Amino acid sequence: xxxxxxxxxxxxxxxEVLIEGSVSVRRDQGKMVFFDFRDxxxxxxxxxxxxxxxxxxxxxxxxxxxxxxxxKVNQRPEKNVxxxxxxxxxxxxxxxxxxxxxxxxxxxxxxxxxLDTYLDHQPFTxxxxxxxxxxxxQDAIIQGFRDGMRGQDFVEFQAPALVGGDAEGGAxxxxxxxxxxxxxxxxxxPQFYKQIMVGVFERAFATPKVFRGEKHSTTRHLSEYSSMxxxxxxxxxxxxxxxxxxxxxRLIIEKVGLPVALPEKIPTLKLREAQKVLGVxxxxxxxxxxxxxxxxxxxxxxxxxxxxxxxxxxxSKRPFYTYEDENDPGFTxxxxxxFRGLEITTGGQRIHDHDTLVEKIKGKGLDPEKFKFYLExxxxxxPPHGGSATGLERLTARLLNLPNVKEATLFPRDLNRIDTxxxxxxxx
Amino acid sequence: xxxxxxxxxxxxxxxEVLIEGSVSVRRDQGKMVFFDFRDxxxxxxxxxxxxxxxxxxxxxxxxxxxxxxxxKVNQRPEKNVxxxxxxxxxxxxxxxxxxxxxxxxxxxxxxxxxLDTYLDHQPFTxxxxxxxxxxxxQDAIIQGFRDGMRGQDFVEFQAPALVGGDAEGGAxxxxxxxxxxxxxxxxxxPQFYKQIMVGVFERAFATPKVFRGEKHSTTRHLSEYSSMxxxxxxxxxxxxxxxxxxxxxRLIIEKVGLPVALPEKIPTLKLREAQKVLGVxxxxxxxxxxxxxxxxxxxxxxxxxxxxxxxxxxxSKRPFYTYEDENDPGFTxxxxxxFRGLEITTGGQRIHDHDTLVEKIKGKGLDPEKFKFYLExxxxxxPPHGGSATGLERLTARLLNLPNVKEATLFPRDLNRIDTxxxxxxxx
Numbered sequence: 027x028x029x030x031x032x033x034x035x036x037x038x039x040x041x042e043v044l045i046e047g048s049v050s051v052r053r054d055q056g057k058m059v060f061f062d063f064r065d066x067x068x069x070x071x072x073x074x075x076x077x078x079x080x081x082x083x084x085x086x087x088x089x090x091x092x093x094x095x096x097x098k099v100n101q102r103p104e105k106n107v108x109x110x111x112x113x114x115x116x117x118x119x120x121x122x123x124x125x126x127x128x129x130x131x132x133x134x135x136x137x138x139x140x141l142d143t144y145l146d147h148q149p150f151t152x153x154x155x156x157x158x159x160x161x162x163x164q165d166a167i168i169q170g171f172r173d174g175m176r177g178q179d180f181v182e183f184q185a186p187a188l189v190g191g192d193a194e195g196g197a198x199x200x201x202x203x204x205x206x207x208x209x210x211x212x213x214x215x216p217q218f219y220k221q222i223m224v225g226v227f228e229r230a231f232a233t234p235k236v237f238r239g240e241k242h243s244t245t246r247h248l249s250e251y252s253s254m255x256x257x258x259x260x261x262x263x264x265x266x267x268x269x270x271x272x273x274x275x276r277l278i279i280e281k282v283g284l285p286v287a288l289p290e291k292i293p294t295l296k297l298r299e300a301q302k303v304l305g306v307x308x309x310x311x312x313x314x315x316x317x318x319x320x321x322x323x324x325x326x327x328x329x330x331x332x333x334x335x336x337x338x339x340x341x342s343k344r345p346f347y348t349y350e351d352e353n354d355p356g357f358t359x360x361x362x363x364x365f366r367g368l369e370i371t372t373g374g375q376r377i378h379d380h381d382t383l384v385e386k387i388k389g390k391g392l393d394p395e396k397f398k399f400y401l402e403x404x405x406x407x408x409p410p411h412g413g414s415a416t417g418l419e420r421l422t423a424r425l426l427n428l429p430n431v432k433e434a435t436l437f438p439r440d441l442n443r444i445d446t447x448x449x450x451x452x453x454x
Numbered sequence: 455x456x457x458x459x460x461x462x463x464x465x466x467x468x469x470e471v472l473i474e475g476s477v478s479v480r481r482d483q484g485k486m487v488f489f490d491f492r493d494x495x496x497x498x499x500x501x502x503x504x505x506x507x508x509x510x511x512x513x514x515x516x517x518x519x520x521x522x523x524x525x526k527v528n529q530r531p532e533k534n535v536x537x538x539x540x541x542x543x544x545x546x547x548x549x550x551x552x553x554x555x556x557x558x559x560x561x562x563x564x565x566x567x568x569l570d571t572y573l574d575h576q577p578f579t580x581x582x583x584x585x586x587x588x589x590x591x592q593d594a595i596i597q598g599f600r601d602g603m604r605g606q607d608f609v610e611f612q613a614p615a616l617v618g619g620d621a622e623g624g625a626x627x628x629x630x631x632x633x634x635x636x637x638x639x640x641x642x643x644p645q646f647y648k649q650i651m652v653g654v655f656e657r658a659f660a661t662p663k664v665f666r667g668e669k670h671s672t673t674r675h676l677s678e679y680s681s682m683x684x685x686x687x688x689x690x691x692x693x694x695x696x697x698x699x700x701x702x703x704r705l706i707i708e709k710v711g712l713p714v715a716l717p718e719k720i721p722t723l724k725l726r727e728a729q730k731v732l733g734v735x736x737x738x739x740x741x742x743x744x745x746x747x748x749x750x751x752x753x754x755x756x757x758x759x760x761x762x763x764x765x766x767x768x769x770s771k772r773p774f775y776t777y778e779d780e781n782d783p784g785f786t787x788x789x790x791x792x793f794r795g796l797e798i799t800t801g802g803q804r805i806h807d808h809d810t811l812v813e814k815i816k817g818k819g820l821d822p823e824k825f826k827f828y829l830e831x832x833x834x835x836x837p838p839h840g841g842s843a844t845g846l847e848r849l850t851a852r853l854l855n856l857p858n859v860k861e862a863t864l865f866p867r868d869l870n871r872i873d874t875x876x877x878x879x880x881x882x
Contacts, residue, residue: 029688046688048835066607066656066687090835127806129835149831152654161654165610169600179494182593184680184846186865187615187640187663188628190872200616202640203629205669205869208876212615212630219865222577226586228494235615235663241633252612259494260457260474378555399873403577407476407518407557418612437614437647441633444618445827448636 027096033067036116038099045070045118046126048153049091050135059084061120063095069111072097072118083123090129090153096122141430146446148437160434163282164422168233170278171254171416177277178270180256181227185216185234191396200239200249212237215415217347218400220257221376224411225403231256233418241441245430246315246368248419249439257376257413264349264359264375267412268294268335271363271371275333284425287332293325294335296357311343319367337361346386349375349412359412366424373414380404455524461495464544466527473498473546474554476581477519478563487512489548491523497539500525500546511551518557518581524550569858574874576865588862591710592850596661598706599682599844605705606698608684609655613644613662619824628667628677640665643843645775646828648685649804652839653831659684661846669869673858674743674796676847677867685841692777692787692803695840696722696763699791699799703761712853715760721753722763724785739771747795765789774814777803777840787840794852801842808832 027044035043047065057076061084062069072095074084087093097120108114132147133139136154144151151157172182188210192199204210216234223230236253256274261267272292279286298308303324304317313321313336325334338357341350348358360374377383383404387394394401422434432438442448455472463471475493485504489512490497500523502512515521525548536542560575561567564582572579579585600610616638620627632638644662651658664681684702689695700720707714726736731752732745741749741764753762766785769778776786788802805811811832815822822829850862860866870876 046837048837092835092837126837127832127835129833131834132830147830149650149653149827150834152650153834158654161611162609164612168610168612169604172597176597181590182596183589183864184592184596184663186678186867186872188665188678188867188872190874190876200638201631203631204872205667205876210628210867210872222580223864225577226580226589235612237616239633250614250616399577402560402575404555405557406559406578406581407520407555409474409476409520409554436611436651439614439616439638444614444616444632444638446618448618448633 031067032063032065032070032113035070035099035113035118039101039116040099042096042098042121043118044094044096046094047092049087049089049093052087052089054085061087063093063118068113070113070116070118072120074120074123078120080120080123083125084120087123087125088129089135090131091125092127092129094124094126095120141432142447145432145438145443148445152436160422160426160428161436163284163426164418164434166282167278167422167425168252168254168418170281171233171274172231173281174274174277175231175256178229178273180229180231180258183219183223183227183230183232185213185219185232185255187213187235187237189213198238198240200237214238215253216255217345220255220413221347221411222400222403224257224259225406225408228259228409229256243441245432246420247440248431248435249441251435252418254416254418255413257411259409259411261375261410261412264337264361264373264412267373267375267414268361271373271414271416282425286425287326287330289329289331292333292335292363293329293331294337296338297336297340298338300336311340318364318369322364322367332366334364335361336364344374346390346392347376347383349377363414363416365421366427368420368424370420370424371414371416373412375410375412378404378408378410380408459495460491460493460498460541463498463527463541463546467529467544468527470524470526470549471546472522472524474522475520477515477517477521480515480517482513489515491521491546496541498541498544498546500548502548502551506548508548508551511553512548515551515553516557517563518559519553520555520557522552522554523548569860570875573860573866573871576873580864588850588854588856589864591712591854592846592862594710595706595849595853596680596682596846598709599661599702600659601709602702602705603659603684606657606701608657608659608686611647611651611655611658611660613641613647613660613683615641615663615665617641626666626668628665642666643681644683648683648841649775649839650828650831652685652687653834653836656687656837657684671869674848675868676859676863677869679863680846682844682846683841685839687837687839689803689838689840692765692789692801692840695801695803695842696789699801699842699844710853714853715754715758717757717759720761720763720791721757721759722765724766725764725768726766728764739768746792746797750792750795760794762792763789764792772802774818774820775804775811777805791844793849794855796848796852798848798852799842799844801840803838803840806832806836806838808836
């Protein structure tokens with residue numbers, strides 16, 4: 027018999043079918059055994075009646091066994107219909123169960139376990155309905171991002187992960203043993219490459235993995251994450267970038283379909299204005315995490331918005347390629363986007379003049395010779411441009427109100443863990 | 455004035471417009487100066503007439519200068535219409551040119567240069583129409599792959615690049631300095647994770663970067679490349695995987711729109727049959743590059759196909775997780791897909807039984823304890839499954855008949871190069 031997907035069972039009422047899937051739940055009620063089966067398309071309840079030839083097999087089968095099941099699709103009697111679940115109006119009367127794969131589970135799927143246990147057992151815990159929902163939302167986000175980009179004339183490119191230098195001069199890049207005792211680095215962002223691509227396609231985007239070797243163990247840091255990056259030419263200033271980002275976010279949110287407070291225009295403040303709202307010193311070059319949370323509470327209360335843009339970070343706090351605002355010296359045409367208490371995006375206008383860029387590199391104490399490849403893009407003509415980078419896992423986590431970004435990461439890496447805990451864990 | 459995209463100029467005939475873009479070509483004809491301008495949407499010819507106020511600026515402007523141009527869109531006289539190019543029926547009569555960014559180019563764009571010079575100057579050379587075409591095709595391929603996957607019920611996931619071990623026991627994984635003197639590795643494939651995801655979504659795909667530290671300097675090897683991976687559950691054998699791959703490739707080829715010889719069914723041979731066709735020894739465990747080329751010539755001649763599947767590689771040549779064919783002992787339910795002389799895909803059915811897998815790991819002299827995380831997926835129940843991995847750059851290169859896969863890679867990395875040549879280049 028051909029396999030029928032569980033979502034299609036309702037079209038086969040009264041017929042014999044074969045389904046293949048996993049056992050989510052098994053309820054032994056003495057003479058009868060009930061099962062919830064699932065496959066990629068959904069779930070259905072099955073029942074083994076006392077006189078069924080499948081009763082022996084049904085006694086053996088346990089949660090997470092992979093099975094092939096033959097049975098008849100019956101309409102449930104009116105009183106047993108559950109309109110709140112998929113296939114709540116039908117039931118599979120099981121004639122035959124074949125065990126494809128046995129299973130031995132560490133605990134019941136969906137049990138409340140602590141995060142370390144959850145992560146230790148991801149090949150199992152990711153199978154819960156809750157986890158699957160998280161990563162289906164993540165799939166929709168990245169799809170929505172790409173669709174939004176293409177709809178605005180952006181071309182996708184593959185940004186490299188291996189880079190020759192720690193581009194921005196920070197200390198957070200992982201080093202790689204490359205060939206012949208040479209060191210390479212893992213990209214902390216696709217920044218230079220997406221700027222180069224502005225010269226090629228004018229509008230370019232990428233969704234690369236980026237890597238940060240920061241010694242943070244927090245609810246918002248990852249050593250490897252997915253960055254939704256774009257960069258665009260011929261802008262008047264950073265607000266053109268913000269408009270493209272905002273439009274793309276609206277498309278993503280529409281696609282995901284979860285409730286989000288998103289007014290017609292995302293409230294926008296300069297950093298100093300935000301600091302005034304928060305009652306903190308305007309001498310600080312950045313917002314602390316608790317200030318980000320407080321500012322989002324303010325935005326929700328005053329502007330009914332889960333999002334808030336903060337612009338004009340000081341030159342000293344931004345990378346060398348950031349464009350200084352000629353009308354607000356010392357401050358940059360840069361922005362962060364905060365969402366439900368967390369910074370999810372950073373962006374801005376970039377310097378496009380070759381000689382200015384060289385000066386800025388020198389000003390940071392860096393050697394322009396090491397930026398030769400990047401600088402060529404500016405030597406051969408570059409339009410005014412800017413872009414932004416949004417963290418996929420952070421956006422996923424805040425959209426679903428997950429407290430820890432690791433819950434929105436399939437296989438999170440941090441200073442204590444790559445799949446399993448690292449051996450020097452105890453050194454922490 | 456608002457910017458008009460070059461592709462929309464034909465809707466503004468007789469009107470004054472402003473365009474922004476780069477100078478592709480400048481032809482000084484004494485009293486008049488002609489330009490080809492381009493932006494992300496296309497190209498157009500502009501002319502500065504002798505009496506134009508723009509004539510002084512026009513004398514300064516050179517190739518690749520970024521400019522803002524005001525002018526009037528004129529219909530070309532019938533005799534000057536060029537129907538073979540975009541905007542061949544119009545011309546921009548330039549009133550004003552503003553230089554946004556000057557440019558100093560190393561050689562004319564599109565010049566025939568050797569591959570090393572081409573790669574050294576990628577921020578410039580990628581701007582040629584030929585290079586842009588390559589990476590637009592690449593964009594279409596990866597889009598086509600994802601669309602094809604989603605259309606067949608696959609869910610996208612983000613596969614990790616940092617891994618805890620050199621999974622398959624090969625010597626080709628790059629090592630990374632992780633935290634506290636620990637070593638991590640760069641993934642040589644998302645294999646284990648996509649198998650884990652079969653337990654979660656039944657059908658999963660990913661397009662990660664993968665990394666191979668092989669000391670090859672050939673026309674087909676890269677140290678970092680994009681892998682189009684999928685994995686699916688509830689298969690009868692490897693032929694189900696081949697069918698999904700074949701369907702997806704058809705969608706990609708349709709999307710790309712380039713001529714490809716693809717018959718109704720891709721010819722399929724066991725390795726030993728291929729060896730017989732080629733007249734080489736059936737004791738060899740694999741095909742040499744020249745045999746791959748010869749076999750593709752045969753497939754084109756005999757089956758009018760640019761593709762050919764080769765199946766049943768010996769157990770000894772395939773990774774431990776490969777499924778042995780019970781009807782052909784010593785040989786596996788595995789396949790390679792060759793396209794125009796080059797292996798672009800490898801795939802097959804995998805072992806889904808936990809204990810068999812443990813035995814196979816031991817049989818390769820590896821320690822099952824190191825595979826604990828991966829093995830949990832099998833402990834908690836796994837359906838028969840399989841999948842494949844297709845190299846994006848190789849497919850791009852062969853589709854466009856580019857001799858070197860590096861021409862189909864935006865920023866190729868190999869043992870001699872990360873953007874620029876590495877210093878120990880001379881050691882080669």
